[in-house]
Amino acid sequence: MKTSWPDTSHRGKEAAMYHASSGLFGTVPYICSYEGVGEHRQVISNILFLPRDGDIAKYHWPIFSSDPPEKPDLRTLWFTICGVEGQSLVEATSPRQLSRAWVHFVLGASVGALRCFLPLIYVSHRVAVDVPVWVPAGGRQHWKCSHDDKCCGEEDIRDT
Amino acid sequence: MMPTSSSCGCSDRDDSSDSSPIQSESKNDAMYEIANHTWQFPSLEIARMLSPKKPKPHIEPTVELLLQHQYDYVVDKPAFQNALEDVVTRLVNDASLTSQSFNLHDLAAFLTRCVEACHDALDNQRDFPLRQDRWCRNFQFTVRDVPVDRFRKSVRRKSLIIGGRRFSGGGDEMFYGDSPEDRPANRLTLPVEAEGSWQETTSRACGDARCLFDLNKIRSSVLILAFNRDERALRFLIFHHGGLTASEPCNVTTPGGLREIARLFLVLTSWSTPGDAGFVPSCTDAMCALPADGLGKDYALAALDGVLSWSPRLRGRMTLVSHLRLLQGSSEKGGLPWAKCSDDALTLLQIGRPLVVHNTVKSTMFSQSKSFA
Numbered sequence: 275m276k277t278s279w280p281d282t283s284h285r286g287k288e289a290a291m292y293h294a295s296s297g298l299f300g301t302v303p304y305i306c307s308y309e310g311v312g313e314h315r316q317v318i319s320n321i322l323f324l325p326r327d328g329d330i331a332k333y334h335w336p337i338f339s340s341d342p343p344e345k346p347d348l349r350t351l352w353f354t355i356c357g358v359e360g361q362s363l364v365e366a367t368s369p370r371q372l373s374r375a376w377v378h379f380v381l382g383a384s385v386g387a388l389r390c391f392l393p394l395i396y397v398s399h400r401v402a403v404d405v406p407v408w409v410p411a412g413g414r415q416h417w418k419c420s421h422d423d424k425c426c427g428e429e430d431i432r433d434t
Numbered sequence: 435m436m437p438t439s440s441s442c443g444c445s446d447r448d449d450s451s452d453s454s455p456i457q458s459e460s461k462n463d464a465m466y467e468i469a470n471h472t473w474q475f476p477s478l479e480i481a482r483m484l485s486p487k488k489p490k491p492h493i494e495p496t497v498e499l500l501l502q503h504q505y506d507y508v509v510d511k512p513a514f515q516n517a518l519e520d521v522v523t524r525l526v527n528d529a530s531l532t533s534q535s536f537n538l539h540d541l542a543a544f545l546t547r548c549v550e551a552c553h554d555a556l557d558n559q560r561d562f563p564l565r566q567d568r569w570c571r572n573f574q575f576t577v578r579d580v581p582v583d584r585f586r587k588s589v590r591r592k593s594l595i596i597g598g599r600r601f602s603g604g605g606d607e608m609f610y611g612d613s614p615e616d617r618p619a620n621r622l623t624l625p626v627e628a629e630g631s632w633q634e635t636t637s638r639a640c641g642d643a644r645c646l647f648d649l650n651k652i653r654s655s656v657l658i659l660a661f662n663r664d665e666r667a668l669r670f671l672i673f674h675h676g677g678l679t680a681s682e683p684c685n686v687t688t689p690g691g692l693r694e695i696a697r698l699f700l701v702l703t704s705w706s707t708p709g710d711a712g713f714v715p716s717c718t719d720a721m722c723a724l725p726a727d728g729l730g731k732d733y734a735l736a737a738l739d740g741v742l743s744w745s746p747r748l749r750g751r752m753t754l755v756s757h758l759r760l761l762q763g764s765s766e767k768g769g770l771p772w773a774k775c776s777d778d779a780l781t782l783l784q785i786g787r788p789l790v791v792h793n794t795v796k797s798t799m800f801s802q803s804k805s806f807a
């Protein structure tokens with residue numbers, strides 16, 4: 275589970291990114307994201323602690339800096355749930371699964387080098403410290419194939 | 435002027451000098467992180483921010499953030515005003531506040547008297563939680579030794595006024611929540627920093643806030659009291675993920691200042707839920723309620739077994755990645771129960787469909803949390 279407090283200008287963007295890249299290129303399978311809510315079903319945020327955009331100069335407290343920010347730092351709490359963490363290559367049950375995992379690792383490492391899919395890439399690579407490479411664990415995973423519509427959807431990688 | 439900690443008989447192994455490399459670095463980090471995102475509001479506005487509240491009857495929570503005018507606040511109720519007058523009367527007649535020897539111990543005793551006066555006043559009013567259900571029950575302030583900066587694993591300690599529940603009374607050590615099993619009572623809940631200037635006091639409060647955020651990584655805000663010895667004034671500091679929001683200074687020696695202090699303490703005393711105290715109702719540092727359907731009604735309890743990645747900050751994303759272990763309910767393949775949600779359900783979750791956790795489960799979650807005093 276990943277929790278973070280992104281600012282509201284990026285609200286929901288991570289969820290869309292995780293959803294689109296789930297299980298691909300070395301990332302862990304994505305399950306869902308949701309915004310935390312309070313006891314009265316209100317979205318948890320820090321909005322009540324901040325001034326309105328028009329009152330920034332009025333309520334700024336020059337304790338550390340005399341210059342007020344351009345706008346208040348408004349954030350909400352997001353939860354992201356991912357699937358299996360991965361397993362060692364030696365756990366592969368077929369040459370095809372091993373090859374596929376290796377291809378995903380190479381692509382994922384390239385993406386990670388570009389610092390794109392953090393921190394989930396970080397998590398999968400952190401596992402790779404102990405094991406050679408991240409491999410999607412058994413079970414039903416979502417895969418998308420561009421060449422054949424019949425392949426789209428769920429595929430049990432352990433059986434392939 | 436208030437004497438220093440050493441002159442009031444407290445330990446002074448700290449440190450408080452700026453020559454301490456750890457403390458100086460910590461202050462610089464805090465000032466860099468908070469930067470210019472510091473705000474101050476009149477005490478009444480701070481009281482509304484901290485007050486138990488609920489959306490007005492005609493307001494239906496959606497994905498939109500609720501604004502200040504869309505809530506009903508306990509602080510605006512007539513019963514609260516009656517209790518406030520009662521507390522003000524008690525505090526104004528407290529002659530100890532004008533004593534020249536007003537030191538750390540006197541300040542701690544004053545804060546404890548504030549809480550007790552608020553409890554007594556609320557006991558005489560209706561529509562407030564019973565004393566045993568209040569967040570600040572058995573609450574007291576005392577002067578103890580605490581680590582200078584637990585976050586940096588500092589072994590040096592300083593004297594600090596701290597507030598909390600169920601103090602054992604034995605030993606000098608206090609802990610930022612994760613006290614040893616044999617001393618579970620010494621948990622620090624509400625630190626009070628007292629220095630000679632607001633900048634010094636606030637810098638130190640930043641260190642306390644970071645420790646409390648580090649203990650409960652998913653909490654939404656941290657409250658710390660700041661006392662300016664020279665001005666004899668108190669501020670309530672709220673650290674949140676978008677910076678620091680403070681009350682305007684309340685002088686403890688003037689009737690007007692005491693009234694504002696009484697109002698703010700009365701708000702704290704009226705807290706009764708984790709959400710009131712800045713915690714996230716569906717998640718603690720040890721357990722989390724996860725959505726098990728797309729409707730926001732069913733959920734599964736999971737334990738947070740380990741931290742994979744944590745970005746401790748005072749302001750910002752504060753990303754936490756942790757292992758989850760389901761405690762009840764699972765799919766036939768051992769996966770998470772909502773993994774087979776339809777795409778529609780996932781879409782609902784992605785736009786922030788509310789997750790409602792029943793009070794009984796919430797109570798269990800928070801009672802099992804180590805750092806939840």
